[in-house]
Amino acid sequence: MPPPSSMPPSGPRFLMEPGGMQSPIPRQREEYVEFHRFLGEVLQGDGVPTLDQWNTAWAELCNVYDMRDQYERRYLLERTKNEVRERRFQRVLTSAYRLYLRVRDLEQHMAREEVERADRTLQADIDALLEEMSAEERRRADETKAIERELQDELLAMEAYAPCFFPQRAHTHTTPRAAHPSSLRSAFPAGCSSWSRRSLRV
Structure with a gap:
């Protein structure tokens, strides 16, 4: 077995949580099988490994699995945060879209109201003009009738x-024609x- 100094570096060590491998998170049987396989690969050699070599390999294995668990927890935490943020953004986008639809409906309603108000104003102007023309025609008709009465008188x-x-027509009994x-x-x-x-x- 190669000496510990010639073993490949294990990378940056993570601060092990209290309890180490005695984490409250239950581990599956496959993880323990992987522990033994990894220890067998590290401690394989001609001679019997010493206790220090075994402890070093076990510490490396625990550090790797603890690091993996920390990354998994970080991943789950970040994914949860992203999901919460995504749901929040989705609600905001939904509210913004509903507000946009509401504003569009209000603009269309205001445009229709403006057109209807313009139509009512135009109709009122037309009615007023027709009423004025009718009054003028009645006035002219009254003047014409008055003139006709004066002429008749x-x-x-x-x-x-x-x-x-x-x-020479004084003694005639015929009624003179106007x-x-x-x-x-x-x-x-x-x-x-x-x-x-x-x-x-x-």
Whole structure:
């Protein structure tokens, strides 16, 4: 068996936890079988290994397995942290995506409200314009009716004064037909008063 100084280095030693191999973590049968196989490989040789060689090999083996256990625990711890962080990030991303959808829905709702408000405003303006046009038409119709009534009154007045202007028709029993003012102007004699001419002007 080669001397301990010629044995390959075991790497940096980890601080062994209290209890060493008497860890509360139960070990499986395969691990103990691997212990014996590793010790057999280290202690193989022509002569019988000494107690110091056996203790050194056992310490190396315990250090390797303790180091492996520490790495496994670190790996499990880091994986748990990463899983927790991933779940947290997933919740944050889900909340952000829901917020994005909510904001998009609100923007679409606001756009629809804006379009509807613009439509209502336009319809109100159109209704107001139509109402104003209707009022203007009614006003013009009223003015036209008033003018027609005035003309009718003037024609009736002229019919009342017709015997003065046409004495040859005074004893006729026919009811004179209302004539148009333009025809009445041409029918008046040259000596007609200016008041009568003014009353016939339209």
